[in-house]
Amino acid sequence: MLKKISTIPFNGTPEQKAKLDAVIAECKDDKSQLMHVMQEAQGIYGYLPREVQVMIAEGMDIPLEKIYGVATFYAQFSLSPKGEYDISVCLGTACYVKGAQPIIDKISEILGIEPGECTADGKFSLEECRCIGACGLAPVFTINGEVYGKITADDVPGILAKYMN
Amino acid sequence: MENAVNIKINGFDYQVPAGSTILEAAHSVGIEIPTLCYLKEINAIGACRICVVEVKGARSLVAACVFPVNEGMEIFTNTPKVIEARKTTLELILSTHKKECLSCVRSGSCELQKLCHEYGIEDENAFSGDFVNYDIDRSATHMYRDNEKCILCRRCVAVCDKTQAVSVIGANARGFDTHIGSAFKYGLGDVACISCGQCITACPTGALAERDDTQKVFDALNDPTKHVVVQTAPAVRVGLGEEFGYEMGTVVTGKMVSALKMLGFDGVFDTNFAADLTIMEEATEFLARFKEGKNLPLITSCSPGWVKYCEHYYPDFIKNLSSCKSPQGMFGSVAKTFYAEKMGIDPKDIFVVSVMPCTAKKFEAERTDYSAVKGLADIDASITVRELARMIKKAGINFRAIPDAEFDAPFGLGSGAGTIFGATGGVMEAALRTAYEVVTGKELTDLATFKAVRGVEGVKEASYDLDGVTVNVAVASGLANAKKVLEMVKSGEKKYDFIEIMACPGGCVNGGGQPIVPASVRNFEDVRALRAAGLYNDDANLPVRKSHENADVKAIYDEFFGEPGSHKAHDILHTGYTERKVY
Ligand code: SF4
Ligand code: SF4
Ligand code: SF4
Ligand code: FES
Ligand code: FES
Numbered sequence: 001m002l003k004k005i006s007t008i009p010f011n012g013t014p015e016q017k018a019k020l021d022a023v024i025a026e027c028k029d030d031k032s033q034l035m036h037v038m039q040e041a042q043g044i045y046g047y048l049p050r051e052v053q054v055m056i057a058e059g060m061d062i063p064l065e066k067i068y069g070v071a072t073f074y075a076q077f078s079l080s081p082k083g084e085y086d087i088s089v090c091l092g093t094a095c096y097v098k099g100a101q102p103i104i105d106k107i108s109e110i111l112g113i114e115p116g117e118c119t120a121d122g123k124f125s126l127e128e129c130r131c132i133g134a135c136g137l138a139p140v141f142t143i144n145g146e147v148y149g150k151i152t153a154d155d156v157p158g159i160l161a162k163y164m165n
Numbered sequence: 166m167e168n169a170v171n172i173k174i175n176g177f178d179y180q181v182p183a184g185s186t187i188l189e190a191a192h193s194v195g196i197e198i199p200t201l202c203y204l205k206e207i208n209a210i211g212a213c214r215i216c217v218v219e220v221k222g223a224r225s226l227v228a229a230c231v232f233p234v235n236e237g238m239e240i241f242t243n244t245p246k247v248i249e250a251r252k253t254t255l256e257l258i259l260s261t262h263k264k265e266c267l268s269c270v271r272s273g274s275c276e277l278q279k280l281c282h283e284y285g286i287e288d289e290n291a292f293s294g295d296f297v298n299y300d301i302d303r304s305a306t307h308m309y310r311d312n313e314k315c316i317l318c319r320r321c322v323a324v325c326d327k328t329q330a331v332s333v334i335g336a337n338a339r340g341f342d343t344h345i346g347s348a349f350k351y352g353l354g355d356v357a358c359i360s361c362g363q364c365i366t367a368c369p370t371g372a373l374a375e376r377d378d379t380q381k382v383f384d385a386l387n388d389p390t391k392h393v394v395v396q397t398a399p400a401v402r403v404g405l406g407e408e409f410g411y412e413m414g415t416v417v418t419g420k421m422v423s424a425l426k427m428l429g430f431d432g433v434f435d436t437n438f439a440a441d442l443t444i445m446e447e448a449t450e451f452l453a454r455f456k457e458g459k460n461l462p463l464i465t466s467c468s469p470g471w472v473k474y475c476e477h478y479y480p481d482f483i484k485n486l487s488s489c490k491s492p493q494g495m496f497g498s499v500a501k502t503f504y505a506e507k508m509g510i511d512p513k514d515i516f517v518v519s520v521m522p523c524t525a526k527k528f529e530a531e532r533t534d535y536s537a538v539k540g541l542a543d544i545d546a547s548i549t550v551r552e553l554a555r556m557i558k559k560a561g562i563n564f565r566a567i568p569d570a571e572f573d574a575p576f577g578l579g580s581g582a583g584t585i586f587g588a589t590g591g592v593m594e595a596a597l598r599t600a601y602e603v604v605t606g607k608e609l610t611d612l613a614t615f616k617a618v619r620g621v622e623g624v625k626e627a628s629y630d631l632d633g634v635t636v637n638v639a640v641a642s643g644l645a646n647a648k649k650v651l652e653m654v655k656s657g658e659k660k661y662d663f664i665e666i667m668a669c670p671g672g673c674v675n676g677g678g679q680p681i682v683p684a685s686v687r688n689f690e691d692v693r694a695l696r697a698a699g700l701y702n703d704d705a706n707l708p709v710r711k712s713h714e715n716a717d718v719k720a721i722y723d724e725f726f727g728e729p730g731s732h733k734a735h736d737i738l739h740t741g742y743t744e745r746k747v748y
Binding site: 002003005050053054057058063064065066067068069072073 | 326331332333334335336337338339342347348349350356748
C-alpha cells in the first residue's frame with residue numbers, strides 16, 4: 001500500500017518537541033535505535049509528518065530518505081495524523097464478504113478522504129484494519145473504539161452525523 | 166597459488182583465490198555469469214537473482230555475486246535449470262517494465278536489453294498483469310528519472326549513499342509499490358542532490374539519464390545569427406573514444422576536434438587552456454592565503470558537484486573554497502569578454518557550448534550570479550560526453566574514419582598540467598608545478614616530483630618542501646572520502662594547507678557524464694585507473710607541461726588581464742557561493 005502523505009499543516013507543541021529531543025538525545029549514538037526513536041515519535045505526535053522525520057534525521061544524523069524509507073515500509077508507521085474521531089473499518093474476511101468496501105466508499109464520499117487520510121479540519125481520520133474479533137457483527141467499523149456492527153452503507157450518514165457537531 | 170581453493174566449474178577443475186565469489190572465480194577462468202544488481206564495491210545485496218548458479222549439494226540455486234567459493238565446490242553455471250530460472254527472472258522484470266527499446270536512451274548500452282537478447286526472451290509479455298504508472302521526474306537540472314524503466318536493483322541508491330554520502334534517494338513503500346525516489350515524494354530537484362550523475366552511470370537501464378541538451382546545441386548551430394564556440398574538458402578526450410569502440414584509456418583529441426568542426430562549430434577550443442588559467446589564478450590565491458595564513462586550507466572549486474555538496478552539507482567550509490570559477494566557467498567568461506572583444510562580436514551573439522564528463526556542469530552553467538557579462542550566462546549549453554557522441558552519430562560522422570585536427574586559436578593550447586585536471590590529484594599536481602616555480606624561483610626539472618598525489622585511492626596526503634616551507638596537501642575523490650577529510654580537518658586531527666576535492670571517485674575521468682561502462686566490465690576492471698593512465702600519458706607527451714608556460718595563457722595576461730589575481734581577473738574569473746539547505 002502506498003501511504004498517504006498528510007497535507008494538514010503540522011502543529012507540534014514545544015512539549016512534544018522536548019519529549020522527542022529527550023528520546024533522540026538518549027539514542028543518537030546508536031543508529032540501530034532508529035526504529036525505536038520512530039516508534040516513540042509516533043507515540044508522541046500520533047504520526048510521522050515530514051517535520052518530525054526531519055527532527056529525527058538531524059538529531060540522529062541519518063539521512064531523511066532512510067527514515068522515510070522505513071516509515072513507508074512498515075505498516076505500523078503513519079504519515080497522516082489521527083483525527084479527533086478515528087474511524088477504523090474492518091476489512092477482515094468476514095466483514096469483507098459481508099460488504100465492508102461499500103461502507104468505506106460511503107465514508108470516503110461523505111468525508112472527502114481516502115483510507116490513511118485525515119480531514120483538513122482534523123476532525124475525522126479513516127483507516128482500514130484487520131479482523132477485530134467481532135465477526136458475528138460483520139460488517140463492522142469503530143469510531144474511537146466504539147463498535148458499530150451489522151451496518152450497511154445507508155446507515156453511515158446517520159452514524160457520522162452524530163459526530164459532526 | 167597461495168590461499169587457493171580447488172573447485173570444479175561445469176565439470177572442469179580450477180584453482181582460484183580463496184575468498185572469491187563464484188562470480189569472480191568463474192570470470193577468472195573465462196566463464197561469465199550475468200549480473201544486474203551487483204556492482205563491485207558498491208552494491209552486493211544478492212537481490213535480483215539473475216546470477217544464480219547450481220552448486221552441488223545446495224538445496225536451491227545460489228546467487229553467484231555474493232556466494233563465496235570453498236574447497237571442493239562443484240558449480241554449474243549453465244544447466245537448463247539455471248537458464249530457465251534466469252529467463253523467468255527476466256520475464257518477471259519485463260512484466261513491470263516500460264518496453265520502449267526503439268527510442269530508449271540506453272538502447273545498446275542497457276544491461277537488461279542485452280540479457281533479454283542473450284537469453285532469447287521471445288515473449289516480452291509472458292507475465293502481464295498490473296503495471297504501476299509513474300511520472301517521469303524532470304525536476305532536477307541535470308537528469309531525469311523514469312521509474313517505469315527501473316528494475317529496483319538499487320545500484321543508484323548505493324552509490325548515492327555509500328560513494329557520495331548524499332543519500333537523497335532510496336527505496337520507498339513496499340511490495341508491488343516499492344519504488345526509488347526521495348522522501349515525501351520530493352523531486353530530485355527539490356532535495357539536496359549534488360548533481361554528480363554517479364547514479365546515472367551506475368544504472369543498468371534507461372531509468373536514469375542526463376537531461377539531453379543536444380537539440381539546444383543543434384538549434385544554435387543552425388542559427389545564422391549565432392557565433393557558436395565549443396570547449397572540451399580534459400577528461401573528454403579520454404572518454405569519448407569508448408563510444409566509438411576504442412579501448413578504454415585511448416586519447417582521441419584529434420578526431421574529437423575534427424568531429425566538432427564537422428558539426429559546424431565556429432571555434433573549437435580546449436578547456437585545458439582554461440584549466441591552465443585556473444591554475445594561474447588558484448596558485449596565486451593559494452600563495453596569498455598561505456602567506457597570510459588566512460582561510461586555510463584552500464579547497465579547490467573546479468568540481469561543481471563538490472561545490473554544491475559543500476554548500477549544502479559543509480557550509481562552514483565555504484570560506485575555504487577557492488573563489489576561482491571552474492575551468493568550464495573560466496572558459497565561458499573569457500569567451501564572452503576577451504574573445505568577443507578580439508573578434509568584434511557582441512557577446513550576446515556568442516553561444517558557448519561545453520562538452521564535459523560531468524552532469525553537475527549543467528547545474529553550474531545555470532548559476533549566473535557571477536557571470537562575466539551581466540545578464541548573460543557564461544555557458545549556454547553544457548553537454549556530457551554521451552550527448553556529444555549522440556550528436557556525432559546523428560550527424561553521420563564516421564568517427565573512426567576522420568582525420569585528426571587541431572584546436573583553434575586563441576584558446577587552442579593546453580599544457581600537460583591542464584590535461585591531468587581530469588584525474589584525481591591532477592589539479593593539485595598542476596598547481597604545485599606552478600607554485601613551486603613561483604615560490605622558489607627555480608625551474609622544476611623533475612616533473613614527477615609531485616606524483617605522490619596520483620592514483621585512484623580515495624584519500625591521498627603529501628607534504629612538500631617549497632624552499633624551506635612545508636606545504637601539507639590532501640586529495641580526495643568521491644564525496645564519502647571528502648567527508649572523511651573534512652571531518653578530520655574539523656576535529657583538528659589533521660591540518661592541511663591545500664585540499665583538492667573531486668565529487669566523482671577517481672575524478673572527472675569517472676565523471677557522471679562519461680560513457681556508460683556496463684557492470685560486466687566495471688566489476689572486473691578499474692575504469693578510473695585505465696582512463697587516468699591515458700591522461701598521464703598525454704601529459705608526458707606534451708611539449709608544455711606547466712600551466713604558466715602555456716603561450717595562450719601568457720598572451721591573455723599580457724593582452725587582457727595584466728597579471729594573475731588582478732582586479733579584472735577577479736571580476737571575470739572568480740565567483741561566490743551560497744549556503745544551501747539540506748532539508
Ligand atoms: S531500459 Fe533497456 S530494456 Fe528498457 S526500454 Fe530502455 S533499452 Fe529497452
Ligand atoms: S546525482 Fe549524485 S547526489 Fe544526485 S541522486 Fe544521483 S548520485 Fe545522488
Ligand atoms: S534507477 Fe536504475 S540503478 Fe536505480 S534502482 Fe532503478 S534500475 Fe537500478
Ligand atoms: S472480519 Fe471484521 S471483525 Fe472479524
Ligand atoms: S543477485 Fe547477483 S547480480 Fe543480482
